[in-house]
Amino acid sequence: MEQGVKILAVDDRYENLLALNSILASSHYDIISLQSGEEVLKYLLRESADHIAVILMDVQMPGLNGFDTVELIKQRKSCQDIPIIFLTALSTSIEHVLKGYHVGSIDYLFKPIHPELLRMKVDAFVKLHRYHQKIKFQSELLQTRALELEETNQRLAEAKKQLKEQNLLLEQWVEERTSELVDAHEKLMKSQEHFKKMFVSSPCLMAIRRLSDYTYIDVNESWKHFTGYGNEVLGTATNFLSMKLELGEDAKLDQIVRNYKIKYETKSKETRSALLSTEIIDIEDEKCLLQVAIDITENMRYETEMARLAQLNLVGEMAAGIAHEIRNPMTTIRGFLQLFRESNRKMEKEYIQIMLEELDRANDIITEYLSLAKNKRTHPQLEHLNRIIETLQPLIQAEAAMSGKHVYFHLEDSPQLSLDNKEIRQLILNMCINGLEAMESGGNLTVQTYVESNQVVLKISDEGGGINEEHLEKLGRPFFTTKDHGTGLGLAICYSIAARHHAPIQVETDRSGTTFYIRFGIPTS
Incomplete structure (x- = not known):
């Protein structure tokens, strides 16, 4: 089916539309069936009129009749050239025919319509539509070509003018570039001299190798001093330094790296460590590999x-x-x-x-x-963290009530964890008591649990004065305490228990209080 050609069939009776579709069925165009004048107007407002070859319009329709519909269609500039054929079985008088032509139709057919006649008329309008579209396209193409030709002529004139100006600028540019090239050559010679001095006297091990066959072009004095090899390496492709990456695998010669930790073996079979960096450089139009290593053995x-x-x-x-x-x-x-x-x-x-x-x-x-010992035996079992907290809740609330403080629990549903019940009880109790002791009377302690990123998070927040910045890095260190009568082991034990449960502890603190986050990994099934 050819795209873009449409026939609008308008009739309020569905059986008449079926008959028109049956008569006009073709692979050369689409038949759009509409049942009222209002539908036609809505369709033309919604769709482009450029692809409509002809409209077959019934005269007698409820609401807007055929004549009124055509008058409204012809008021739109984009629809004025659409051919319209009136179809009627009632209004056969000459007055109606003349009215049809007056409102803008180009033909008037009476029902019953001869199928072959209607098909021939529609085919003629389709061919005429295609011809008009082709002419329109060619006209637009010619206009475009004319505009392009005019623009081309203008550009040629401007280009001719610019070419003359550019010739003058080119002569001036050649003179300036010649002077610059002379200066650049002098700078290049100085740069090469500087590179040579830096290469020779650098404390880093430096070697230059051809990228094509990995033969040594040059090595500096530091390379010779640390490796024990001399000028015997020049011109050879032997990998005198058996370089190993930190993970133990061989380092690729053409691998571009930055500060890679390597191990290399010297001529005397001593194994030393270094930080290797490599770069591809051009020397006399040839790709070369620059290897720079900083020996860090002593460090x-x-x-x-x-x-x-x-x-x-x-x-x-x-x-x-x-x-x-x-x-x-x-x-x-x-x-x-x-x-x-x-x-x-x-x-x-x-x-x-x-x-x-x-x-x-x-x-x-x-x-x-x-109890701080990392190798202390634990007895983990699948436990609900919330249940352990609930068993400690009366004890923590009683401790808070004795000092005029308050404790709030917000426990969300969470899966079971692999926990040592006794150790987790000790961790929670120690941290809650620390939080209560950090606050003045009337302060609030909040214990919360929730699930985040495949982890169960235990959050304990107090409203104390916070922890000084210089003390943060000492948290969890045995015997470090800011209390007058503390042993400095309570928080250290908490960190040790958390480490045995592979649960990292995160601390947030400011003058309004301190919050500890203990994150327990959820076991995979």
């Missing part, structure tokens, strides 16, 4: 030693903390025993109770310290 040794010393320092701090915390109860017990020895007094029960309490205190400190 890594220093870093290892510094890390070892830092660990020893931490151990010393922890040992001092343990000694300080345990010395207090030991001093109390020693004082009582010394008193009884010197006075020959009989040991009274109340003093025995005090000494037992001091011993228990020392034992608790040791127990808490041992």
Whole structure:
């Protein structure tokens, strides 16, 4: 079917439209069936009139009749040239025929219509429509070509004028470029001289190799000093340095990298570390590979030693903390025993109770310290975090009520987690008590759980004065505390428990309070 050609058939009776469709059925055009004048007008407002070859209009229709509809159609400029054929079975008088021609039709057919006659008329209008479209297209094409030709002539005239001006500018440009090329050549020579000096005297290991066959063109003094190889490498493609990436795989020679940590073996079979960077450069119109390596062997040794010393320092701090915390109860017990020895007094029960309490205190400190161990055995089971919190809720609320503070729980539904019930209870209780102790009377503590990004989040917020910035990096360190009578082990234990559950702790703090986020991963089924 050819695109774009349409026949509008307008009749209020559906059977007449079926008859017209049957008579005019063709692959050369579309028949659009409409049942009222109003539908015709709406269609012409909605669709383009350029593809309508003819309108077959019934005269007698309810609402707008055929004559009134055609008058309205002809008022639109875009529809004035559409051929219209009136079809009627009633109005056969000459007055109606003349009225049809007067309102703008070009033919008037009476029903019953001869099928072949109607088909021939419609085919003629379709051919005429195509002919007009072709003429219209060719006319528009000719106008376009004329405009293009006129614009081309104008451009040629302007181009001729510009060409003359450009010839003058070109002569001036050639003179300026010649001078610039001379200057550029001098700068290039200086640049090459600078590069050569920098290459030779650089403390970095530097080598230049052809990219085509990886033969060495040049190596600098630092390369020779660190590797032990000399000029014997020049002109050869042997990979004298057995470079390994940090992950252990061989480094590709043409791989462009920036500060890649590598290991290389020297002529004396010593393994050293370096940061490798490579770049493709042009030397005398030939692609070459520039390899630059910074030897970091000594730096890594220093870093290892510094890390070892830092660990020893931490151990010393922890040992001092343990000694300080345990010395207090030991001093109390020693004082009582010394008193009884010197006075020959009989040991009274109340003093025995005090000494037992001091011993228990020392034992608790040791127990808490041992609970920091990462290799401590845990007994995880599938548990609902909310149920653990609910069992602690009365205890936390009672602790808050004694100090005139308030606790609010917002627990959303969440899946089961692999948890050690006893350890999680200790973590929640420690963090809630820390939050309560950080607030003045009347403060609010909020405990919340929710699911986010395949994690169950435990959020504990207080309205205290916040944590000083210089203390943030020390959070979780054993024996670090800002309390007057604290051991500094409570929060450290919380961090240790969280680490054993692979649950990272995030802290947000300001002057209006502190919030801890503990994120537990949801087990995959």
